[in-house]
Amino acid sequence: DAEITQSPRHKITETGRQVTLACHQTWNHNNMFWYRQDLGHGLRLIHYSYGVQDTNKGEVSDGYSVSRSNTEDLPLTLESAASSQTSVYFCASSRGAEHNEQFFGPGTRLTVL
Amino acid sequence: AQSVTQLGSHVSVSEGALVLLRCNYSSSVPPYLFWYVQYPNQGLQLLLKYTTGATLVKGINGFEAEFKKSETSFHLTKPSAHMSDAAEYFCAVRNTGNQFYFGTGTSLTVIP
Numbered sequence: 489d490a491e492i493t494q495s496p497r498h499k500i501t502e503t504g505r506q507v508t509l510a511c512h513q514t515w516n517h518n519n520m521f522w523y524r525q526d527l528g529h530g531l532r533l534i535h536y537s538y539g540v541q542d543t544n545k546g547e548v549s550d551g552y553s554v555s556r557s558n559t560e561d562l563p564l565t566l567e568s569a570a571s572s573q574t575s576v577y578f579c580a581s582s583r584g585a586e587h588n589e590q591f592f593g594p595g596t597r598l599t600v601l
Numbered sequence: 602a603q604s605v606t607q608l609g610s611h612v613s614v615s616e617g618a619l620v621l622l623r624c625n626y627s628s629s630v631p632p633y634l635f636w637y638v639q640y641p642n643q644g645l646q647l648l649l650k651y652t653t654g655a656t657l658v659k660g661i662n663g664f665e666a667e668f669k670k671s672e673t674s675f676h677l678t679k680p681s682a683h684m685s686d687a688a689e690y691f692c693a694v695r696n697t698g699n700q701f702y703f704g705t706g707t708s709l710t711v712i713p
Contacts, residue, residue, distance in 0.1 A: 521700075521701075523703075528610075528705060529705060530691060530703045530704055530705035530706050531645075531691065531703040532703075533700065533701075536700065546700075578644055578645070580645075589635055589647045589650055590645075590701055591647075592637075592644035592645040592646070593644050594643060594644045595642075595643070595644050
């Protein structure tokens with residue numbers, strides 16, 4: 489069955505370190521998204537991609553970057569981790585048509601000490 | 602700009618009682634509307650969606666929602682709550698772009 493996976497599921501890092509969160513989907517979806525989930529804020533969009541070599545900034549993109557070298561993967565990099573980036577991160581994907589829903593991965597809980 | 606408002610960050614109902622979770626949206630064009638459910642330590646799962654056609658949409662686990670354009674609402678209901686319905690529920694709107702805009706979520710507690 490097609491799926492979307494994230495790794496690691498849990499990560500503890502120190503302030504200033506570079507961290508990369510992996511997202512892999514086997515749906516063959518063009519669209520991929522990264523969100524962070526924080527209490528009281530719901531899900532906020534970090535970055536998104538509509539296809540290979542395409543990346544776009546979302547609502548809360550400062551301190552994050554993504555790259556899309558193939559259809560299946562959209563890794564999220566925290567260039568220099570900060571305590572404010574402690575959060576749960578979700579990756580999602582969708583087909584191109586507007587009425588299609590997003591499919592979510594299981595999430596990565598990141599703690600920055 | 603899109604926005605989604607979920608009234609009530611916490612809702613408690615007794616087992617067997619009606620579940621009503623409220624969602625209002627702002628959109629300059631007719632939107633596509635979604636409800637997702639999130640169980641503890643899991644990702645979001647689609648409950649139901651409205652795209653076009655019938656305004657009353659039925660989803661999984663006995664949930665349904667009605668799109669009311671005049672009220673810009675898409676409230677989620679279930680006639681009889683079950684203990685397994687305890688979760689976080691998110692309303693989302695998507696317009697002609699590919700981006701989703703999520704509400705801040707409503708935590709549903711079901712009291713035995």
